[in-house]
Amino acid sequence: DLSIIDASSALLNFFSLNKTDIIGQKIEYSPLGSYIDSELLGNIQQALDSTEKYLEVIWTIGGEKRNITLNITPTVFENGDHGVILKFQKN
Numbered sequence: 001d002l003s004i005i006d007a008s009s010a011l012l013n014f015f016s017l018n019k020t021d022i023i024g025q026k027i028e029y030s031p032l033g034s035y036i037d038s039e040l041l042g043n044i045q046q047a048l049d050s051t052e053k054y055l056e057v058i059w060t061i062g063g064e065k066r067n068i069t070l071n072i073t074p075t076v077f078e079n080g081d082h083g084v085i086l087k088f089q090k091n
Helices: 009-014 038-048
Strands: 053-061 064-076 082-090
16 A cells, blocks of 8 residues: 555654654655656555656755666565565665
């Protein structure tokens, strides 16, 4: 259902968030939702079907435009559920 189940401290620091701000929320309705456009959401959905994706995006964070490379990697959790890992790198 595209709920956030964990977040790294790097992501939390980058967006000035706490885990309690996002864990358990659907990604598009979370504080990160304003960065999730239909293209990114579609790529996340495709990654659930085992298709790894790389995207270049420009996000404005704290009033500053930042070029970001996103790596959307499919994964299978210990309980057998499918999910994705979103990794990002500032360019």
